[in-house]
Amino acid sequence: MKRFDQNRNRIRDCSIAIVIILDICFFTIAQVLAYYVRIGSGWFDTWLITSEFHYTDYLSHFCFGVVLYVILATYRGLFLDEQLFRMRNIFLEMLKVSVYWFIIYLFISLVFKFDPPISRLYVGLAAVFSFPLLMGGRVLFANFMRSTPWIHQLKQRIIFVGWSGEIDPLVTAVREEVNHPYYIEGWVESPVQGDERCEHALPRLGSYSDLESIIHEQSPDIIILGSKDIGNENMDSLIHLCGQEGVGFKLGSSVFPVFTSGLRIQTISGVPLLGVVELAIEKWYNRLVKRMVDVVGALLGLVLFAPVIFIFAVLVYRESPGYVIYRQVRLGRWGVPFQILKIRSMKLDAEKNGVGWSEPGDTRRLKIGSFMRRWNIDELPQFWNVLKGEMSLVGPRPERPELIDDFKYKIKLYNVRHGVKPGLTGWAQVNGWRGDTDLTERIRHDLYYMENWSIWMDIQIMMMTFYRYKNAS
Numbered sequence: 356m357k358r359f360d361q362n363r364n365r366i367r368d369c370s371i372a373i374v375i376i377l378d379i380c381f382f383t384i385a386q387v388l389a390y391y392v393r394i395g396s397g398w399f400d401t402w403l404i405t406s407e408f409h410y411t412d413y414l415s416h417f418c419f420g421v422v423l424y425v426i427l428a429t430y431r432g433l434f435l436d437e438q439l440f441r442m443r444n445i446f447l448e449m450l451k452v453s454v455y456w457f458i459i460y461l462f463i464s465l466v467f468k469f470d471p472p473i474s475r476l477y478v479g480l481a482a483v484f485s486f487p488l489l490m491g492g493r494v495l496f497a498n499f500m501r502s503t504p505w506i507h508q509l510k511q512r513i514i515f516v517g518w519s520g521e522i523d524p525l526v527t528a529v530r531e532e533v534n535h536p537y538y539i540e541g542w543v544e545s546p547v548q549g550d551e552r553c554e555h556a557l558p559r560l561g562s563y564s565d566l567e568s569i570i571h572e573q574s575p576d577i578i579i580l581g582s583k584d585i586g587n588e589n590m591d592s593l594i595h596l597c598g599q600e601g602v603g604f605k606l607g608s609s610v611f612p613v614f615t616s617g618l619r620i621q622t623i624s625g626v627p628l629l630g631v632v633e634l635a636i637e638k639w640y641n642r643l644v645k646r647m648v649d650v651v652g653a654l655l656g657l658v659l660f661a662p663v664i665f666i667f668a669v670l671v672y673r674e675s676p677g678y679v680i681y682r683q684v685r686l687g688r689w690g691v692p693f694q695i696l697k698i699r700s701m702k703l704d705a706e707k708n709g710v711g712w713s714e715p716g717d718t719r720r721l722k723i724g725s726f727m728r729r730w731n732i733d734e735l736p737q738f739w740n741v742l743k744g745e746m747s748l749v750g751p752r753p754e755r756p757e758l759i760d761d762f763k764y765k766i767k768l769y770n771v772r773h774g775v776k777p778g779l780t781g782w783a784q785v786n787g788w789r790g791d792t793d794l795t796e797r798i799r800h801d802l803y804y805m806e807n808w809s810i811w812m813d814i815q816i817m818m819m820t821f822y823r824y825k826n827a828s
Contacts, residue, residue, distance in 0.1 A: 364689060366508045367436045370500070371639050375425070375434060377496060381488040382424050386417045389480035416473060420481060423460060427452045429640050436509060437536035440497045449489055457482035510538040512575040514560065516593065517545030517582025526557065540573050545582040546589045563589075570600050577603040601689075601770045636775055636808035644810055649741050652748045652817075656738035664735050667698055670723045677703045680736060685753035688776045693745040695753060696736035700724030731820070737779050749813040750778025751801040752789065772801045782812075785819040 390413050431448045432438055438445060457478060464473040500506050513529075515522065529535045541558035543566055560569050570578075578597055585593075597604040635641055668679040681699040684692050701719045720728075727733040740746040746753065751772040783789065783800035804812070 363508045366505050368639070370439060370505075370509060371434055371436060374439060374493070374496060377492040378428065378433075378489055379421055379425065381492045382421055382485050383417060385485035385488050386413075386420050386481045388484050389477050392480055393474050393477040413471070416469065420456075420460060423463075424452070424456055424485070427455050427459070434639060437511065439493075439509065439536075440500070440506075441536065442494065442497065445493055446490065449486060449493075453482045453486045453489075456485070507538065510536055511577055512573065513537055513539050513577050513579060514569070514573060514575045515539070515542035515557075516563065516566065516578055516580050517547070517585065518542060519581040522579070522581045537577075540575055542581075543569060545585060547582060547585050566593075567596060567600070570596070570602060575602055577605060579605045598771050601773060634805055634808070636805055641808075641810075645747060645813065646744070648810065648813065649744075649747050653738045653742035656735070657742065660735045660738070663732065664698065667723065667727060667732055671699055671721065674721050674723055675699070675702055684756060685777065686756055686773065687745050687753060688773060690770070690773045692756060693740070693753075695746075696739055698727060698733040698736060700727050700733045731780075734779060741779060745776070747776040747778045748780070749804075749816045750776050750781055751804070752781055752784055752797075753777030772798060772805070775805055780816060780820040782816055785816055 428434060431452050433445065433448055433452065438448075460478050460482075461473075461475060464478070500509070526539060529537050529539055539557060541560040543560050544562045546563040560573065578593070580590075580593060594604055596602075636645070671679045677699075679699055681697045681701075682694045683697065685695045687693045700721055701724060702721065724733070737746060741748055781801065782804035783797045786800055788797035788800055804816075
């Protein structure tokens with residue numbers, strides 16, 4: 356497996372969270388200033404009718420204004436990690452957001468007749484004040500981050516496979532722009548002899564046959580294929596390797612003559628690249644919503660099922676004295692190991708002969724263990740794993756590292772499932788693909804879930820968990 360850098364992902368998530376908090380603070384300040392200038396200062400008393408509302412009467416307007424800004428900023432991509440330091444892009448998008456905010460806020464306030472009535476001049480002043488304040492906050496954040504070693508962690512790392520002259524503008528742009536969101540690690544020779552060679556002074560990382568070990572060592576985010584005519588076999592092996600190692604894959608414009616169904620064009624510094632778009636489940640705001648649902652659900656689960664956990668823990672202890680909460684190492688998001696919690700359903704010496712799948716009628720299982728597994732009661736303590744952020748309520752089932760060391764070589768795209776948090780329940784589980792069942796089919800269901808995720812799909816899966824028990828054992 357590619358060496359997933361958990362620290363990098365934490366820095367990226369924390370940076371986005373800090374930017375959102377800064378934007379909310381500065382936008383609130385802009386609205387307060389607008390209120391003071393329009394109403395609190397009395398500067399307009401001589402030629403405008405001034406309301407006598409106290410600023411506390413405007414608190415609901417402030418909150419609505421902030422929510423509207425966050426929605427518009429998210430829609431315009433102002434919270435994407437690749438945009439955090441591109442001040443030129445941010446300047447234009449922030450200006451658009453300020454104008455959109457003014458128009459939409461006024462329209463909604465007129466249609467729904469806000470109480471207390473909203474001042475149109477207040478809305479205009481808030482839009483005007485917000486722009487310099489928000490830009491100032493972004494500049495302060497960018498300058499601070501540039502003075503820290505974290506700045507490099509926020510850049511997407513690129514490795515080229517093969518070369519084409521049409522990629523030259525991308526290399527030039529990345530090198531010349533200090534705030535570019537991408538960093539080029541180097542290039543790998545094409546598997547086809549006679550292909551173009553890189554004319555830039557980029558590090559040559561090795562040959563195509565060394566690519567897997569290079570990925571392990573360099574931990575890139577994206578691999579870009581720049582070669583022409585590498586052949587279907589090499590193309591398939593490269594795509595499979597990227598899926599196996601959890602690396603993004605894109606094609607240089609010279610490689611694709613026509614659009615391909617299911618893929619989209621992304622332009623980086625004017626260079627068109629073909630690749631898989633970011634999945635909905637990977638977007639930060641969807642992850643935030645999913646996390647909020649997880650926290651609420653985990654808290655409710657721990658409170659509601661605490662008596663059930665206690666009763667079955669006592670029953671397990673009576674049948675088999677010893678520890679009742681079983682800790683087991685599983686792989687979480689990005690392949691990071693964590694300790695999953697379960698009510699013990701097996702005998703204390705169940706794994707004395709090694710690790711293996713549990714099967715129906717397993718003699719290692721406790722009498723009460725069969726009942727718990729049938730109704731998933733043994734997994735109730737995992738609400739604590741969800742609350743800690745190691746798991747989600749819904750997602751691919753986490754597997755034991757001892758059982759899956761070779762899965763990425765045997766099962767196509769196996770490691771892609773590690774791009775999301777594992778779940779207490781999931782699409783594969785409610786469709787019967789759990790335990791010692793066909794792993795290929797299980798992965799197919801996991802990938803379907805990732806590609807088609809929505810919060811409503813999560814709710815559907817949670818509801819199905821209560822009446823879908825196929826292969827629960």
